[in-house]
Amino acid sequence: MQAHAEVNGVRLHYVSGGSGPAVVLLHGWPFSWIEWRAVMPLLAGHGFTVIAPDLRGSGDSSVPDGHWTKRDEAEDLHQLLRHLGHDLAYLVGTDVGAMTAHAWAQAYPDDVARLVLSEAFLPGFGLEEHMNPAVGGSWHFGFHAQSDLAATLTEGKEEAYLSGFCSLMSRGGITDADRADLLRAYTAPDAMRGGFEHYATLLEDGRSARNAVRLDMPVLILNGEFGLPQQILLDGARRAASDVRQDIVPDAAHTFAADNPRWTAERLARFFTSTPAA
DSSP: OEEEEEETTEEEEEEEEEOSSEEEEEOOTTOOGGGGTTTHHHHHHTTOEEEEEOOTTSTTSOOOSSOOOHHHHHHHHHHHHHHTTOSOEEEEEETHHHHHHHHHHHHOGGGEEEEEEESOOBTTBBSGGGSOGGGTOOTHHHHHHSHHHHHHHHTTOHHHHHHHHHHHHOSSOSOHHHHHHHHHHHTSTTHHHHHHHHHHTHHHHHHHHHTSOOBOSOEEEEEETTSSOHHHHHHHHHHHBSSEEEEEETTOOSSHHHHSHHHHHHHHHHHHHOSSOO
């Protein structure tokens, strides 16, 4: 089922299905809920209600004016969870969605039964050291953080700009149809800026994260076999949380849930239901 919800002053698009305990899946950039399309029915088959929202500024959700923080996004999702009738969820975030998932777990720890962070660096816990190209960091963090300028410079060039990222991030799990849907979304008015806004407040996000409480719920760190190096995220998670596990998704890149959905669904279900967390 696809629907929209008015929460926290924004209009969030989400896709949901299944029945049972809630699993919330938060996508990365430059994607939308479709990053989870292949894994959603498999998770539903394991006995979960699966909810995949488009973060504010992305996909078919609204694009607010100005900048917003990961805590703002966390508030959106906290309210969405309540809107959908759930008080507790298993939470999975990848890329910028992992940053939002971490912020949500910090702001509302009672919302999150278990947390999965994947294919990201955490603001306040390792990201900042990898934002500076002069010391080997990734150039795109700084460019995207200048959200208005980045949107101006990529206007009319959306397909050329995004296609390179998609090709690097996927081992075929993101299909041509997925790319066409993403291009449809990112060529909508103000959509590129909406995507770049996830980067605009990363330094503020880091300061907020460092000042928050340490997480007590079980945390699983996942990376694709051909995705980002795991150690940076793992080290950051161990500073931010007290119970941290790790695993590697075989034959998968950055978009691991699309590249290897069956393995991903089985691993997530095992983590969610095992006692103690495995």
